[in-house]
Amino acid sequence: QKEVEQDPGPLSVPEGAIVSLNCTYSNSAFQYFMWYRQYSRKGPELLMYTYSSGNKEDGRFTAQVDKSSKYISLFIRDSQPSDSATYLCAMSELTGGGNKLTFGTGTQLKVEL
Amino acid sequence: ETGVTQTPRHLVMGMTNKKSLKCEQHLGHNAMYWYKQSAKKPLELMFVYSLEERVENNSVPSRFSPECPNSSHLFLHLHTLQPEDSALYLCASSRRIGPSDTQYFGPGTRLTVL
Numbered sequence: 001q002k003e004v005e006q007d008p009g010p011l012s013v014p015e016g017a018i019v020s021l022n023c024t025y026s027n028s029a030f031q032y033f034m035w036y037r038q039y040s041r042k043g044p045e046l047l048m049y050t051y052s053s054g055n056k057e058d059g060r061f062t063a064q065v066d067k068s069s070k071y072i073s074l075f076i077r078d079s080q081p082s083d084s085a086t087y088l089c090a091m092s093e094l095t096g097g098g099n100k101l102t103f104g105t106g107t108q109l110k111v112e113l
Numbered sequence: 114e115t116g117v118t119q120t121p122r123h124l125v126m127g128m129t130n131k132k133s134l135k136c137e138q139h140l141g142h143n144a145m146y147w148y149k150q151s152a153k154k155p156l157e158l159m160f161v162y163s164l165e166e167r168v169e170n171n172s173v174p175s176r177f178s179p180e181c182p183n184s185s186h187l188f189l190h191l192h193t194l195q196p197e198d199s200a201l202y203l204c205a206s207s208r209r210i211g212p213s214d215t216q217y218f219g220p221g222t223r224l225t226v227l
Contacts, residue, residue, distance in 0.1 A: 034215075042221075043203050043219050
């Protein structure tokens with residue numbers, strides 16, 4: 001079983017739709033949860049960062065963490081064609097070697113006009 | 114712009130070649146990372162450096178050799194690679210190596226091994 005499971009998609013939605021992206025994980029040592037966005041031919045860029053269970057909102061984006069279910073989500077409201085990208089969830093634990101990020105495989109999202 | 118640059122952006126090499134990937138961060142960070150991103154697979158952490166000292170080596174084959182001469186520069190030296198090493202190699206940096214320290218990524222080097 002993978003430590004982090006993420007549906008690879010692709011996910012295609014019409015402009016203006018609400019998008020829900022999800023990851024599940026098995027490692028209870030994960031402490032911090034992140035969502036990265038990666039456009040084609042670019043490196044990942046941090047979108048959202050959360051620590052505790054609950055919701056965190058930033059503009060059209062809401063990150064949700066449920067540690068009891070080991071489940072995290074990213075919601076995108078009023079989706080735009082510019083949101084078309086691959087979304088990677090990532091989680092971190094403090095190991096002897098420092099900050100170790102474990103990534104999901106990424107979900108490819110396409111927002112159609 | 115993330116403040117992390119990588120060169121070259123694309124590299125094609127034969128299995129007997131020796132090449133190097135370069136990463137530079139302009140963020141004043143103390144930690145730098147190499148990741149491998151293959152199609153349909155999660156990013157794989159390869160190496161972590163903190164204050165120019167290697168703190169993590171994730172069972173990476175010896176044909177990959179990292180070098181961190183200072184906190185702003187990171188190299189990945191490549192020799193006798195295999196076709197399965199073809200991937201996007203990403204460099205990242207963070208202020209420190211704590212779990213709350215955000216990692217900022219460069220654009221990556223697309224490597225093709227023939």
